[in-house]
Amino acid sequence: VVAQDLAGLRVVVSAGGTREPIDPVRFIGNLSSGRQGIALACAAQDRGADVTLVGANLTEPLDGVADVVRVGSTAELRESMRLLAPDADVVVMTAAVADFRPARTPASKIKKVPGQGPAPIELVENPDILAELARERLRPGQVVVGFAAETGDDTGDVWHHGRAKARRKGADLLVINPVGHGKGFGTDTNEVLIVDAHGETVAQAQGTKREVADAVWDTVLKASPPISS
Ligand code: C5P
Numbered sequence: 001v002v003a004q005d006l007a008g009l010r011v012v013v014s015a016g017g018t019r020e021p022i023d024p025v026r027f028i029g030n031l032s033s034g035r036q037g038i039a040l041a042c043a044a045q046d047r048g049a050d051v052t053l054v055g056a057n058l059t060e061p062l063d064g065v066a067d068v069v070r071v072g073s074t075a076e077l078r079e080s081m082r083l084l085a086p087d088a089d090v091v092v093m094t095a096a097v098a099d100f101r102p103a104r105t106p107a108s109k110i111k112k113v114p115g116q117g118p119a120p121i122e123l124v125e126n127p128d129i130l131a132e133l134a135r136e137r138l139r140p141g142q143v144v145v146g147f148a149a150e151t152g153d154d155t156g157d158v159w160h161h162g163r164a165k166a167r168r169k170g171a172d173l174l175v176i177n178p179v180g181h182g183k184g185f186g187t188d189t190n191e192v193l194i195v196d197a198h199g200e201t202v203a204q205a206q207g208t209k210r211e212v213a214d215a216v217w218d219t220v221l222k223a224s225p226p227i228s229s
Helices: 035-046 074-087 129-136 155-169 209-223
Strands: 010-016 020-023 026-028 050-056 068-071 090-093 100-102 123-125 143-150 173-178 189-196 201-208
Touching: 010 035, 010 074, 020 100, 026 100, 035 050, 035 209, 050 074, 068 074, 074 090, 074 129, 090 129, 129 143, 129 155, 143 155, 143 209, 155 173, 155 189, 173 209, 189 209, 201 209
Parallel strands: 010 050, 010 090, 050 068, 090 143, 143 173
Antiparallel strands: 020 026, 100 123, 173 189, 189 201
């Protein structure tokens, strides 16, 4: 039996990786599997929370998560998050969001013209959904949690970059997650440091993505007692 310690809490978790359309058949994407986000949604549901998973291009099994909203691009992810956030006690942005998107998306497929080189793809910056949600607090008292996948050979550097990101984003909690070199993306296990908005360590966790998910929820519960009823 799992303790129902998140009962009464409404949570929204984003997971997966966004795809930014280049034309009707091509996109700019990333390697996020969405497994950590699915594990977070699943753990919250098992612990009694009312969960909505906003899944960006998920192909992994959803492990029984009941309420799933499917999105593709960053624009769609942002729209869903902003629609759901006003009713959420906790918002967790696990999705890997593209920093940039093609400035224009032609209605028909871009063709290769013989004798001509590749046409450049102009990019424009995407809004930072996490930073917006943290700044605007669409529900008063809401806890906003972000993830930071950081690459680096030196774990010290990884934590350092993560702490700086925490201060920039303004989320209540940022889960710093080393990726690359067989870590993080697409793997079964994770090793994370959870920091607050000042970049100070509040918890550490390692293990399966489910174990890391449970550690994140434990930290959320400690950081701020349940607000809703
Ligand atoms: O800056 P970086 O992409 O490393 O930040 C990661 C965190 O910010 C994740 O929680 C991710 O979901 C969120 N993010 C976002 N909107 C963006 C970029 C990242 O919400 N445009």
